[in-house]
Amino acid sequence: MLTIWLNYLVNIMKKTKDTTTETSILNAAKTIFQQKGMDGARMQEIADEAGINKALLHYYYRSKQLLFEAVFKSAFSLLAPQMNKILNDDSSIFDKIKNFSNNYISFIIKHPYLPNFIIQELNKNPEFAIHILAENKFPNIEKFKNQISEEVLKGTIKPIKADQLFINILSLNIFPFIAAPLFKGFLNLNNDEYNLMLEHRKTEVAEFIINAIKV
């Protein structure tokens, strides 16, 4: 009886330990992969970051490729819901643009490496992209398209294709993060100045877009 109880206790402890090790590996892998990419990352570096042995990485995730995929999926599943806000939200078009720009920029400031990571790896492996995207049954643009058509008909906004508007909104919000080093160079801004400029964009981007489309 005592043995059973002890085994139970040991299992609980094991379970807890497993989970925390597994997640601490995933977190470390996120940090390294998002900074260095799949090719640039080293398993040893991830192990060091997680404070564990290199062999454990393989114990939990079998291979570098699989660990990478876990990180990528996790990153993508963090980004995708943000897109949903602009595609499948019930608010008016102007409110959508305002909320999205504000929220999205705040979101990326918290996860600065994320968009670049996703885009970079998608570019290196476009088929892989489609694979992941398909799994994630990712947001549908139909609702957004209908909303734009309606607003154009009502005369609230100038004629514009939903695809183009969608691309414009994301470009204005995301690109300044991805091209930060380039812009810092061209505009001759240091880190603090650049971050301040991004802060202003939380409202300025929405204004810019709304001015562009409102009648």
Added chain:
Amino acid sequence: MLTIWLNYLVNIMKKTKDTTTETSILNAAKTIFQQKGMDGARMQEIADEAGINKALLHYYYRSKQLLFEAVFKSAFSLLAPQMNKILNDDSSIFDKIKNFSNNYISFIIKHPYLPNFIIQELNKNPEFAIHILAENKFPNIEKFKNQISEEVLKGTIKPIKADQLFINILSLNIFPFIAAPLFKGFLNLNNDEYNLMLEHRKTEVAEFIINAIKV
């Protein structure tokens, strides 16, 4: 006398051969590095692409790092003059935006991997960026800033900071190329459809920006 003449001929032939080998290496390196990045590229692959032996890469460029830097500088010196068109051109602000969007999109369609390559490597190595940028004595934004201030004062355009406008223009023009796989997924477009959409952007982007800022 005949010997001298023969030597001369041989030297010419050598010189010619050297140059073409060197440039064919550089071209091959561009192709591979821009698709796979510094870490993902393999010297063997570059040699195969150039149709020569791997040892020759080291004969001409000493190391992978130096070959990479040659490619990067070459790519950057291709991109920088494009920026100049919007910063240091004498035309009116609206014409600038129209010309830039049209020309720049045409330019990237010809060099689709270029912006992503530059941005990616700049992100991995921001100090290196500054190093390269400094060498290239790259475009100054002062003239553009003055032009914007003047137009705002004249009341031609709505109040906007030159930095923000510059970022907006580049974002709208460049990001659709960098994030092509992502947009193809979200918008459910195949290659041809996506390229057609980019073709439309040659005029639509300028319209969008001008609508956003004109009074």
Added chain:
DNA sequence: GTCTATAGCCAGATAGAC
């Protein structure tokens, strides 16, 4: 200048003790 062959290193993955 161009090639073949190989040195030397480093990273991913596994074996096996605890």
Added chain:
DNA sequence: GTCTATCTGGCTATAGAC
């Protein structure tokens, strides 16, 4: 589950023949 030690393959770079 976690560690140390090691295998194995692949990659950059060089030596040396032609």
